[in-house]
Every structure is written in structure tokens, then in C-alpha cells.
Amino acid sequence: MGDIAGSHTPSPQPDLNRNRLPSLFEVLSRRTLPPVDLYSFYIYMRDQQRSVDYLDFWLDVAQHMTLCRHYVRELRRSVLVVTPDGEKVASKRSSAMLENIGDMTHPVAGPSKYQTDKENNQDAQMSQFLREDLHPQDSPVSDVSAAHRNPDLTGGPRNISESSSPAHTVARQDIRASAEKILYTFLLPGAEREIILPNNITSDITTAIEEYGRDDPEVFDLAKDYVFQAMERDAFPGFLRMKALGNLIPPTLILRLIIGMISMFGAFWTAFVLIFLDESRRSRLYLIIPFTFGVYFLASFQYTLDPVLALLGFSEYTPFDFSRVREPFVRRLLVKRALVVLAITALVDAALLLLFILVPGRRL
Template sequence: MSSRSASAASRAAGTPPPQPEAPRNRLPTLFEVLSRRTLAPVDLFSFYIYMRDQQRSVDYLDFWLDIAQHMSLCRHYVRELRRSVLLETPDPEQASKRSSGILEALGEMSHPVAAPAHYITEKEREQDAQMSAFLREENPAFQHSPPGSSGGHDRLSPTGSHSHRLNGSSSPAHTVSRQDIRASAEKILYTYLMPGAEREIILPGSITQDITVAVEEHGRDDPEVFDVAKDYVFQAMERDAFPGFLRMKGFGNLIPSTMIMRLIIGLISMFGAFWAAFILIFLDKDRETRLWLILPFTIGVYCLSAYQYSLDPILAIIGLSEYTPFHFVRIQEPYVRNLLIRRAIVAFVVALLADAALCVLFVLVPGKRL
């Protein structure tokens, strides 16, 4: 794993997941996974590994995570600014009334997770729109009035010594600066969207062009710049990648490479078992000797059953799921654990019946020496 992939995977797993709001009697949605409301093996870290190793499109997930981080950065910055306005400038005449009013109306913005438009409430959508509007108004690129105007934009943004105090680093409470937000927006643009970028993702040309013009020419860095791209990438992952992830992690506990390994072992074991069975029959060996056929038949049937169900019954029963070859994670999502145990019992019973039928057939059939 490259250092960049390791860093991104650590970021996906680094934030401790919040406890699920209520026990789910269903598989999670993509938004629940991205917002870290699920547990292994359907958590964000497992989805990141799946996008990297199976889909080969982890750049789309990294793009989403970087936009989520950018939005979190903006919210953190505005919250700090709001506290400064409320605590340091109790007299509204000392600050821009317009800006102070917007900051006070924003509230605490308690929804910390980036979400596509159809997953957020009307109140959250309005708060995000107000935050983006405030960041545009505070942006120096938007503070210059056009010729002939009366300086209307100056009334919409923090000005004078108050602005310097809020945007400076004199207060230890300010951990995010406006330069951090700008750098974050440029990083997203130059890493994922510019033609020939290091990790360029494929988006409709109109979306890429609009973002490029907004960031480079208009100087924007508010979260609304990336809203269309964020929703497009979310829908692409939800449609193309997430169903396969649920099939692999919600209904199985193996990855394709080890499934193929089990298929090969199963076919070799079955070939050896049939070959030995016919040899022992035609050599007219006694039934006690032929009982040893149970070993290759059991191995073969078990491995083929695991391949067919994408599920290792023993691992499922003891509560393990594979995320990379021979590396396992404890199954913590209650619904997935129960689902995998039920499927493991079915797979185990099928394998047991097939194994018993084959052993009985080749052990009890009369021998005939050729």
C-alpha cells in the first residue's frame, strides 16, 4: 500500500464512528456508511478498501472525503467567527451588522457530516446556503465594489479593525484561518478536477468547468462550489459501487482473491477424492479403508460451498470478515452478523449433506477388482 493510500485509509478509519441512532433491521445506506454511522464490516474503512482493491476507483471516494473535510473546515471556521462576534463584540455598532446578523442566524450548525442534497433537512440546507453566502461576502474577491457603486459590498462583510481581529491568529480559539479554506478548495481543484491532474476523476465537462471558473477566476472557496460535483459522485458510487459492496460484506465474508483460491483447492480436492474413490473401488478395498475418502470430499465440498456462497461458514460463525487476503475484522454490525450466521448455517448444512451423500455412495458401493 502506498503512503498516500495508507494515509487516506487511515483518514477513513481515523474518526471514531458515532453510535448508530437505533438498531437497524436492514443493511445500511451509502450515506450512513460515509457519515460513519455503521460498524464493521460495512463501515467506511471497509468501503474504502473495497473501492481501492475491487472497484479500482478510490479517487472518487477520496474526492468525496476531501469535500466533506472542506465543508467541516468551513463550518469550524464560521463557528469560531460566530463565537468571536458574540463574545468579543457585544455592541453591534462595532461590527458589520449584516455579517453579525448572518453569523447569529446560522446557529451552531450541529450537522457535522457532508451530505447530498436529498439527505439533509430544509433547515440544514438553509444553514449551508447561509454559510456559503457569508464566506462569499467575507472573501476579499467579493469585497470590491464595481465602479460607480456606493460600496454596497463593504457593508456586507467584516471591515476595519474588527475584521483584522477575527481573521487574525491573535486568539488561541482560532484554529482555522481563511487561508486554510482557500488552500483546501485549491487542493480539491488541482488534485481531482484539472485536466491531467494527479488523481483526475471523470465528471461531466460542464461541472468541471463551472468549478474551475468559480475557484480560479471568481476566487470562491465556499462549499457550494462543489455541491453539484459532490452529488454527482455520491450518486455514481451509490449506483455503481455500493450494491457490490453490500453483496460482498453484507451477504458474504470473503474477498474475490481468496474465493478463487478456495475454488482451486475445492476442485483439486474433489478431483483427488473421485480419483481415489474409483481406485479403491476397483482394487476392491474394504469399507474401512474407503472411509478415508471423507477427508478429501469434506475439504472439496466445503471450499466449493464457500466459493458458491461467497462465505466461509466457520469464519462467519465465529464472527470474522475478511477485508484483505488473510486479514480479518470482527463483525460488529448486529444485522450483518445475524444475516451472515443464518447464511453460514445454510451453507454448512448444504456442504454437510453433499459431503455425506458422496461419502456414503463411494463407501457403501460394492467393490470389484479389475
Template sequence: MASLTSFDLEKRKRLPTLFEVLSRYTLAPVDLFSFYIYMRDQQRSVDYLDFWLDVSQHMSLCRHYVRELRRSVLIATPEGGSRPSSTILENIPDIPVEAGPSGYHAASNEKDADSRLSAFLRSENPAQPSPPESGHSEKHTPEERPPRPSFMNSTPETRYDSSNSPGHTVTRTDIRRSAEKILYTYLIPDSEREIVLPPEMLTSIIDMVERDARDDPEVFDQAKDYVFQAMERDAFPGFLQAKALGNLVPLSILARLAFGLISFLGAFWASFYVVLTDKSRTTRCWVILPFAVASYFITTYQYKIDPFMALLGFSEYTFMNWQKIQEPYVGSLLTQRALVTLAYAFLFAAALSILFIFVPGTYL
């Protein structure tokens, strides 16, 4: 991940894009970790995000392989000598590790570098198609399936350390296995975590991997773009609304609704009791307390935000688990919405309390 400086964060006075989230250019609560939790718990379509991440990791693996190969060729080539592979490798410049969909906000030299990388991998002697590994037929329940991204087991302090370089020398066999793993995990019909793609796109990918023995990144470019656009259209707007305009998860929101309705029931019962028994106005002032509690929880349900937690700088990512808000613009948005929510809760509670305090009392 590119380093996030305070200047970069202050300069971005807007909500992030999906590309920025996937590239880990954002901080909590609109970071990749939070988006993964949202896709898993609320959208129930985390397999699409995992596919995108695995294809990006495959691209990083290919780049690391070519980088190591170029380094070994340069070391092995005597000074003044020349080798065809050395010339080809010199034409592949270094590319940033993080990559969005092909052609998405990318400079032309980066797109050319991607094409040259794939062309070089195709120019090497292709590996023979290998039969599906046992992992293709294995089925794992959600409980048995290991967590996919490394940041799911990370701490907030180490979550943004996203080095994609493997801890070993990458071989062509590793690239081949990576491509087959993506194919057999997400794309083959009835696979472990099958995602829905257009039939012609799916057939093309299967043919390229199994029949043509291709494992270069261009094999998955169309599918990666398709999944990116699907997430951008169907999931990302809801994610921004949930995390940038609120700080509660659905279960917490429903719990607040239930507690608010129960509090309102108690508030109205107490209010009618003090009115129908003609209690003094001093005694009636006690109805302010249940109305304040009920108004607070109902408004937090309506606006999907806990004002006090937002003012303290916290956002809920799973039920009753909170994380510190680190994205400056999101923090300012939530602070403004928290103040507005508190104002509405105060006005609502004040109106109902005044009504029952000053209404004439009577005995039945």
C-alpha cells in the first residue's frame, strides 16, 4: 500500500472511491477491512471480493516472478553480453503493487506494462495443463473455511502493512497453481465458492487456463473488471451509507428500535398516569427521563448513528465491537450527523414532555 500521509488524508475532502478502498488508500471505518466485514455480514457476497483480491494477488505474484527473473538475468549476463530474454525483461518496467481494474484511472504506461508482462509470460514455454487438484472437489463449510485475507487476523496497528511480496522465490509453477486455484475455487461450475459471471466470459477463461495452459494476468482481466463494476454498483453505495453516514450495524440498529419502543411504552404509561391522577407539575417532570431515553434510541434507529459514540470517534464494525474512526473526512461527517441527531432527539423529547407536564390533570 502506498504510504498514507496526514497531508494526503487532509487533502481528500470527499468520500473515497471503491478503487481507493481496494488499494488500501483509506482508513477506518472505510478501509478494506471494514468493506470485507460489510460484504461478509451484510451483502452476503464476500466471494466476489475474495475473487478480486485473489486475482490482484495473482498479478502481484506474476510481477514478483518477472522482477526476480530480471534480476537473475542481469546478474548472470556478462558485461557487454546480450540475451534475448534480457532484452524482453528490460521492456517491462516496474509497476505499482496495487492495481485496480484494467484501464481504471491508470496511466497508459501502466496499462502497457501490464500487457507486456502478460505477453512475456505467454512467450515463455507454457506449462502443461495439469488436472484439477484435489482442492477443486473439496467442499468446506463456512466454519471450516479459513479466513481468506491476511488482514482478517490482523490488529488495527498492523492492518495496513500490506506487503504483497511472498517470503520465498516465485517459480512459474507457483503462478500456474495460482491461476488454477482461482479457476477451481471461483469459476468452475459447482466450485467451492462459485461466483456468477456471463457464460461467454466464463467459457473463455476456462479455455484459456485448461486448453491453452495460460496463466498470465490478462486471463482474468475481464472477470476482474466485471466483479469490480458489480461491487461498485451494488455494494459500495450501501457501504458508504453505512460507514460514512452512520456508525451502527443492522443488529445494533434493530436492538435500538426495540429498546426505544419499550421506552416509549413506559413513557406514555407514566405520562397518562400522572395526568389522570392529577399529579403536580413538579412530579410530572419525571416523565422527561423516559421520553429522553426513548427519543434517543428512536432517533439513533432512524439515522443509524449513535451520537455519543460518534462524538467520541468510534464506529461499530460488528455487534458491540467498535473501532476508532481514522479517516478525517468521515469523522467530520459523522460528527455533524451526531449533533443533528442529538438535536432532533432533544426536540422530540422536549415536545412530548412539555405536552404531558402542562396538560390539565383530572381524576377518572
């Protein structure tokens, strides 16, 4: 499904002038850049939340919507372009419905609250058309689409170019297979990647697909909105804290905590040894090395941020795998936090160093 619906849909352009953190819908609709892009959120849902099935369900439903739009757009083009006098081939009602739907140029599928009234109306009309076209083999509109896919059947034009048309024509069977795949993969009890939804939502979808043969996008609307709200409430705030306010992931943070504690233990042990051996203050200056390591790594753990990496513009995706920070607002935010963390590190480091340098030595 992704090969048909995803690769030929125009990608939304990221908003480089956004002076705020992105919303979940902007991330899901690919309008953001690393480290708050969809790829980063997918890794977060997989590795941290352990609930990537919910995100995959959302993405599959969004792909299903795009697939339906391609199918209806192809039918509409067939009626209006291949056979301008559409009533000779298609029923008046079907032809009128296709014409009234419009071009459906909006490429992003999402909750209704993020769409305009026009987009919601077009999607509702598209679903209504698909419900009335449940048997494509008997539908005169589908005969037009078949003729468009094989111009030899009608003697019509062999080459019709339109930027909004997918490279591969979508068949109604593809839509049906897509809807069933979502049902059998995510929603049925005991499914391979079953997600937990309210029973009434799951049963309504199952009934609509299996008993009434529906495959229009509205079948999944309640489930899609429920999953979106769950991710927005339970997962997305943690994702922003990790990726927009920090640049490290939990496994690395634990490692830094261990290194920091060991460094601080070594620093304090060495400091007391030097004091009780009555070593010179110049010799104690070397304490700056373990204290700096200890304070730096503990500060990185506390703020989930490596300040040096932040100033260089890098963020961690998987353990020791770093990528450039390309979202402008996040880059500025991380730089500011990095400077604060470096200032705190320097102050604490200096205070500890002065304390153990100025303490009088006493040989035991």
C-alpha cells in the first residue's frame, strides 16, 4: 500500500519559520525536520514507549485514506477527461458525485479538527461515493476507469498526463485489501499486532467491514481519532522532552550516570588522599580532570543533554548513532540549554576544585 499511496503523493514542505515546538499532527504529516521528525517519533515509540503498533496503525489508516483519494481521483479524471460526455458511460448520479467532490489536492490525512471544512466535506463525499460503489465490477463508473487504464477498449487517448494522478492506477480491490489488512493486523482479538481500543469502536469497525463490506475511510475515523489523542496525551510530551529539550536517549543516560558516579568517586578519593599526604596545591590542580568528567557526565544525565554535541548540532537516535539537528527552533533551543548546562558544569567544577585546593593539607 505504501508504494502506491505514499511514494507518489506530494510531500508536505517543512515549516522552517516555525517559532515554536511542533504539534503531533505536524510530525505525523511530515512537516518537521530532525530530531522531531516522523522517523525520530517512530524510533521513540518503538524503543521508549514500546507502543509502535499504535503509530503503525495510524500510518496505515492514513495510507488507506490516500489510497482512496487516488482511486476516486482516477475515476473522476476518467469521467471528466477520457469521456467528457460522462453520462453516456457512467450513471448521472455517480458522475455528479465525482464532479462535486473536487480535485482533493490536500495530501495529508489527519483528524478532522486539523482539516478545513472543505477538506472534511470532500472526504465525507468521497466516503459516501465509495459506500455506493461497493461492487466495482458492476459499476459503470468503474467501467470508465478500466477504459482509462486500457485505452484500447474505447479507442480513447493512450497518454493522458496529470500531475495529481498516481504512477500506478489504484483498483478497488486494493482499497478492499487495505481495509481488511488494517482490520486483521491491528483490530481483531488475537491479531498479530493488536492494539487496545474501546470494544464498541472495534466491534463497529469489524461489523462494517466484514458484514457490510465497507472499505471507505470513515470506517476508521473513531479509531484513528482515539489513537491520535492517546499518542498526543501519553507519548508526544515525552518525545518533545527527549528530542527538543535534550539530545540523549535513556541507555546512553544510564551509561553517563555510571561514568559520572565513578569519576566523582575517583575525584573525591584522590582529593582526600592528596590532602592527607599534604601534597602541594599545585599537585592538587590535577583534580580538575576527574571532577570535570564527573560533573559533566552527571549534568548530562540530569538535563538529558550533552552540551558539546548540542553546540555542534547533533542529536542521538539510537545508542551512539547521531544525526544533525535540522529543525531551526529546536536547534536554537538546544544551544540555549547547552550554554546553561555548560555554565552550571563550570561553576560546580570550579567550586569543588577550589574547595579541595584551598583546604590545608595534613599528613597523617
